[in-house]
Amino acid sequence: MHDIDGSLSRMRDAWMAGQSARACCPEAWRALADSEAALAALAGVAHETLYRAAPAKPLEPRPLLPPLAAPTLPEETRARFRRIRATQKSSAPIEQELLHLIAARGFCVHPGDWMPGPRDDWAPDLYSPWLDWVRAEATAPHEEELTADTYETWSWGERRLALVRMRESNPSAALAIIEAKAATEPAERRLRLIEILAHKLSETDASFIETLLKDRSDRVAGLARAFLARLGKGDNAEAPEAELADMVELGKTGLINRRTHIAFKPLKTGPQNARRLELLNLVSLAGLARALKASEMQLVEAPPAGEWGAIQAFVNQVALSGSDEVVRTLAGHVVESADLLRCAPVLAQRLSLEERRTLLERILAHDAGGLSVTLAFMGRDLGVAALDAVLASPAFAQVTHCLDTALSKTDNAQPAHGNALLATHLNHLGLILDARGARDLVAKLAERGLSPADPKLDVLYLNAALTTEPQS
Amino acid sequence: MGLTRSLIEAMAPDQSALSAASALLKPAKWPVRARADSLIWGECQGSGANPYRVVADTADHGSKCTCPSRKFPCKHALALMWMYVDNAAAFQPGSIPDWVNDWMGRRRKGAAAPVSTSNDAKSLDVAAATLEARPLDPLAEARRKAASGKRALETRRSVRSATEDLDLWIEDQFRTGLAGFLGELSERCRRIAARLVDAKAAALASRVDEMPSRLLTLPNDGRIDAAIRELGKLALLTRAWRAQPDDPELRREVINSESRDDVLNNADAPRVRSTWEVLGEQITTRRDGLISQSTWLLNTNGGPQRFALLLDFFPASAGRRGGAFVAGESIDAELAFYPACAPLRAVIAARQDAEPGDGAWPAADADPITAHAAQLMAAPWRVETPVLLSAGRLVPEGKLHWWRSDTGIVAPLRTAPPLLGMGAAIDNAFGLWDGARLSLVAARTNWGRLAFDA
Numbered sequence: 001m002h003d004i005d006g007s008l009s010r011m012r013d014a015w016m017a018g019q020s021a022r023a024c025c026p027e028a029w030r031a032l033a034d035s036e037a038a039l040a041a042l043a044g045v046a047h048e049t050l051y052r053a054a055p056a057k058p059l060e061p062r063p064l065l066p067p068l069a070a071p072t073l074p075e076e077t078r079a080r081f082r083r084i085r086a087t088q089k090s091s092a093p094i095e096q097e098l099l100h101l102i103a104a105r106g107f108c109v110h111p112g113d114w115m116p117g118p119r120d121d122w123a124p125d126l127y128s129p130w131l132d133w134v135r136a137e138a139t140a141p142h143e144e145e146l147t148a149d150t151y152e153t154w155s156w157g158e159r160r161l162a163l164v165r166m167r168e169s170n171p172s173a174a175l176a177i178i179e180a181k182a183a184t185e186p187a188e189r190r191l192r193l194i195e196i197l198a199h200k201l202s203e204t205d206a207s208f209i210e211t212l213l214k215d216r217s218d219r220v221a222g223l224a225r226a227f228l229a230r231l232g233k234g235d236n237a238e239a240p241e242a243e244l245a246d247m248v249e250l251g252k253t254g255l256i257n258r259r260t261h262i263a264f265k266p267l268k269t270g271p272q273n274a275r276r277l278e279l280l281n282l283v284s285l286a287g288l289a290r291a292l293k294a295s296e297m298q299l300v301e302a303p304p305a306g307e308w309g310a311i312q313a314f315v316n317q318v319a320l321s322g323s324d325e326v327v328r329t330l331a332g333h334v335v336e337s338a339d340l341l342r343c344a345p346v347l348a349q350r351l352s353l354e355e356r357r358t359l360l361e362r363i364l365a366h367d368a369g370g371l372s373v374t375l376a377f378m379g380r381d382l383g384v385a386a387l388d389a390v391l392a393s394p395a396f397a398q399v400t401h402c403l404d405t406a407l408s409k410t411d412n413a414q415p416a417h418g419n420a421l422l423a424t425h426l427n428h429l430g431l432i433l434d435a436r437g438a439r440d441l442v443a444k445l446a447e448r449g450l451s452p453a454d455p456k457l458d459v460l461y462l463n464a465a466l467t468t469e470p471q472s
Numbered sequence: 473m474g475l476t477r478s479l480i481e482a483m484a485p486d487q488s489a490l491s492a493a494s495a496l497l498k499p500a501k502w503p504v505r506a507r508a509d510s511l512i513w514g515e516c517q518g519s520g521a522n523p524y525r526v527v528a529d530t531a532d533h534g535s536k537c538t539c540p541s542r543k544f545p546c547k548h549a550l551a552l553m554w555m556y557v558d559n560a561a562a563f564q565p566g567s568i569p570d571w572v573n574d575w576m577g578r579r580r581k582g583a584a585a586p587v588s589t590s591n592d593a594k595s596l597d598v599a600a601a602t603l604e605a606r607p608l609d610p611l612a613e614a615r616r617k618a619a620s621g622k623r624a625l626e627t628r629r630s631v632r633s634a635t636e637d638l639d640l641w642i643e644d645q646f647r648t649g650l651a652g653f654l655g656e657l658s659e660r661c662r663r664i665a666a667r668l669v670d671a672k673a674a675a676l677a678s679r680v681d682e683m684p685s686r687l688l689t690l691p692n693d694g695r696i697d698a699a700i701r702e703l704g705k706l707a708l709l710t711r712a713w714r715a716q717p718d719d720p721e722l723r724r725e726v727i728n729s730e731s732r733d734d735v736l737n738n739a740d741a742p743r744v745r746s747t748w749e750v751l752g753e754q755i756t757t758r759r760d761g762l763i764s765q766s767t768w769l770l771n772t773n774g775g776p777q778r779f780a781l782l783l784d785f786f787p788a789s790a791g792r793r794g795g796a797f798v799a800g801e802s803i804d805a806e807l808a809f810y811p812a813c814a815p816l817r818a819v820i821a822a823r824q825d826a827e828p829g830d831g832a833w834p835a836a837d838a839d840p841i842t843a844h845a846a847q848l849m850a851a852p853w854r855v856e857t858p859v860l861l862s863a864g865r866l867v868p869e870g871k872l873h874w875w876r877s878d879t880g881i882v883a884p885l886r887t888a889p890p891l892l893g894m895g896a897a898i899d900n901a902f903g904l905w906d907g908a909r910l911s912l913v914a915a916r917t918n919w920g921r922l923a924f925d926a
Binding site: 012015016017018020021035036037038039040041042043044045047048049052053054055056057059060061062063064065079083087110111112115133134451452453454455456458 | 508509510511531568570572573574576577639642643646647648649650651652696697700701702703704705706707708841844845848852865866867868869870872874876882883884890891892894895896897907908918919920921922923
C-alpha cells in the first residue's frame with residue numbers, strides 16, 4: 001500500500017509537469033498499460049478504491065438542534081408556509097409578521113422551512129433556543145433558577161427570556177441581576193437588558209438607572225434618560241426646555257368641552273424647524289410641560305396639530321418619556337384620526353396587549369394604507385381581528401376594488417402591479433384576522449369570483465388552519 | 473364559458489396537435505386525473521422517463537404542461553381537456569397539489585390559448601379517425617429499416633474515428649502537462665466536445681463538455697486527482713466501446729440512449745415492480761443548452777436495496793419546468809431498466825394505485841461507499857454510485873463538511889448542507905459518491921425528511 005501511495009504521488013507530479021508516469025508507476029502496471037491514459041485509468045481506480053479523504057482532526061458534531069416548546073406547523077400547512085415565503089419576491093415581504101402570527105397561535109415553523117439567522121433578534125421569543133444554537137452558544141439544561149451567580153452558565157437567549165419572565169413575577173429580583181451583570185455585556189446586549197426594565201418600571205429602579213446616564217453607549221444613556229423621565233426624574237436643565245416652549249403654542253380647543261391643545265406651527269426658517277425637532281428629541285415631556293406651566297396630561301388633552309414632522313417628534317417624546325396614562329390618552333386621539341394614525345405604532349410599544357386589542361377596531365376603521373399601520377401597531381399580537389371590523393374597514397374596500405378590477409379584465413392587459421397589490425392586501429388581512437374570520441373571508445372572496453385555489457389566499461388559508469378550536 | 477369540443481378544436485394550434493392528443497386519450501396513459509373547482513389536472517406518461525404534469529382551468533381555458541413542446545396548448549393539455557369534456561366523471565375530486573398552486577401563482581390571468589377564428593379545418597372527430605385508420609405499409613417499413621441500418625453503420629464508423637481522436641487528445645493532455653490542462657479546462661474540453669458532436673458521439677461529447685463543471689466545484693488541491701480519474705475513465709470507455717460497439721450500455725454512454733419504446737419493447741430490459749419512494753430530483757443546466765432532470769427512486773417494499781434513475785433531457789429554451797414528483801412521495805410502479813451491467817436508469821412501464829406501506833428504507837450496507845468499488849468492477853467508466861447511508865451526523869471541519877456514520881465511517885461532502893443538516897440526527901441518507909466526494913440528495917432525520925440541493 002505504501003509503495004502505491006508513493007507511486008501515485010510521483011505519477012501525479014510527472015503528469016502535472018507533462019512527463020511520462022511510466023517510470024514511476026508500480027511495476028505490475030507497466031505490463032498492463034500501453035499508454036499514459038491507461039495508466040491514468042489504473043491510477044484513478046486505485047484512488048477511488050484504496051483511498052478516502054480523512055479529516056485533519058477528529059470530527060466533533062455540533063449539538064443537536066433543540067426542540068422548541070411549541071409544536072411545529074401541521075404537516076399539511078408546511079407547504080403553504082414555504083410557498084408564501086417563496087412568493088415574497090413579488091409582493092411586500094411579510095416573513096416577520098407571518099412568524100409572529102404562527103407564534104401567536106402557539107406553533108413554531110419546521111427548521112427545514114425556516115431558521116433564524118444569527119442576527120435575527122426580532123424572532124419570536126420561542127425561537128430563542130434556535131438562536132442560541134445558530135450562534136453556537138452553549139445551551140445546557142438548567143435546573144436552578146437564573147441568578148447573578150449562575151448568569152454566565154445560561155446562554156444569552158435563555159437568560160434574556162428568563163429575565164423577561166422574572167420581571168413579570170419578581171421585578172426586584174430581575175433588577176438585581178441586571179444591575180449586577182449589565183456592565184459585563186457588550187453595548188447591544190446591555191441595551192436589550194435595560195429594555196427589560198420598561199415593564200413594571202418603578203421608583204425602585206431609579207437609582208440603578210441613574211448610574212446608566214453616563215454609560216459609554218449613547219443608546220443606553222438615552223434609554224436611561226427616557227426611563228427617568230417616565231418616573232418624573234428628568235434633569236432640571238431649563239434652558240432647552242424654555243427654548244422648546246417658545247417654539248410651540250398651547251391653546252384651547254372645543255366649544256363646550258374646552259381642552260388644552262398643543263400646536264406646532266411652521267417656524268420661519270428651516271434651521272428653526274430643525275432645532276425644534278432636535279429639542280423634542282432632547283427634552284422630556286415632563287420638562288416641556290414644566291416650561292409651558294402645564295401638566296403632562298394637559299399637553300395631550302386634545303390631538304396635537306401643526307407641522308407633521310414636529311407632531312411625529314412630539315409623539316416620540318410622549319412614547320419615550322410620558323407616563324403610562326399620558327401615552328394611553330394620546331393613543332386614544334391618534335387612532336381616531338386618519339392623519340395622525342401613522343404615529344400609532346410608536347405608542348404601541350408602551351401599551352399593554354389588552355390596550356392594543358381594545359384600540360384595534362378603531363385603527364382598522366381609519367387605516368386606509370393597506371393595513372400597514374395596523375400591522376405595525378399590533379406588533380407580535382397578530383391574528384386577533386374579528387371579520388366584522390375588517391369588513392367595515394377601508395382596507396377591505398380596497399381589496400374588493402382591486403379584486404373587481406382584476407376580475408373585470410378579460411385580456412392580458414391586467415397590470416402586474418394590480419395583482420401584486422391585491423396579494424399584498426390579502427396577505428395583510430390574513431395576518432390581522434382571527435382564524436374564523438380568515439376562513440369566512442375566503443368564502444366571501446370566492447363568492448365574489450376569486451378562485452379558491454388562488455395562491456393569493458395562502459396567508460388566509462394558513463391563518464384559518466392555525467387553530468386548535470373546532471371548526472364549525 | 474365551460475369547455476366544449478368546439479372550443480378545444482378552436483384552441484388547438486393545428487390539426488396535428490389534435491391528432492397527437494387523440495393518441496393520449498387512453499386512461500392507462502394517465503395515472504392521475506383529478507379536479508377541484510374549475511381546475512383539472514393530470515399526469516401523463518409521455519415519451520420521457522418522468523411523467524408530464526398537465527393542468528387546465530376550465531373556466532378561462534388556460535393550461536400548462538411540463539413537456540418541452542413549443543406548441544400551445546400542447547397535445548397533453550389538449551388531451552386532458554378532451555378527456556374532461558368527454559367524461560368529467562373520470563376526474564376524481566381532489567385537493568389541489570402544490571405544483572398546481574405554483575402554476576396558479578405564476579400564471580397571468582387570461583393567458584389562455586387564443587381561440588382561432590379562421591376556417592382551418594381542425595376537428596376532434598377527424599383526429600380520432602386518423603389515429604384509427606393509420607395503415608402500416610410493409611414496403612415503407614422495410615425501406616425505413618434499411619436506411620436506419622445504413623445510418624447506424626455510418627455513425628459507428630464516424631464515432632470510432634472520434635473516439636480515437638479523443639484517445640489522442642487525452643494523451644496530449646498528459647504529454648503537455650495537467651497543470652496547463654486545468655488552466656484551460658473549459659476551452660480544451662469544449663473543442664474536443666465539438667469534434668465528438670460532429671462525429672455523432674453525442675453522449676460522450678456531453679460528458680467531456682460537463683467535465684469542467686464537475687472539476688471546478690472541487691477545491692484546487694482536489695482537482696488534479698479528479699482530472700486523472702476523469703481522463704482515465706474516458707480512456708476506459710472509448711476502449712470498451714471500440715471492443716463492443718453493439719453493447720447497449722456502452723452505446724448509451726458514447727452515442728445516445730434508446731428511446732422509451734425501445735426499452736419497453738426490449739425483452740432483455742429487466743423489469744421490477746415495487747413501491748418506489750421518490751428520493752429527490754436534480755435539475756442541472758448543461759453547457760450544451762440542455763437541462764437534465766434526474767429523479768432518484770428507491771424501492772421500499774421490503775426487498776433488497778435497489779435504486780432507479782428516471783433521466784430526461786429537454787432544451788433550456790423550453791423554460792422552467794416543474795418537478796415530475798414530490799420528494800418523499802411513493803409510487804407503486806413497474807420500472808423497465810435500461811440493460812446494463814448494473815442497471816440503474818429506468819422508465820416507468822406501468823403505474824398502479826399506491827398501497828400504503830411502512831415506507832421503511834432498506835438496510836444500509838456496513839460501509840456503503842464500498843458499493844462504489846463494486847460498481848467500478850462492473851462499469852469502471854461510471855462517474856457516480858448511488859449509496860444508502862446509515863445513521864450518522866453531518867459535521868463541519870476545516871473547509872469541508874463531512875458525513876460521519878455512527879460507526880465512524882467518514883466521507884467529505886461535495887457541497888455544504890443546509891444549516892439544519894448539522895443539527896439533525898440522521899437515521900438514513902441517500903447520496904451519490906463519485907470516489908472522492910459525496911453529494912447528498914435526501915435524508916431521514918429526527919426532524920423528518922431533509923432535502924439537499926445536490
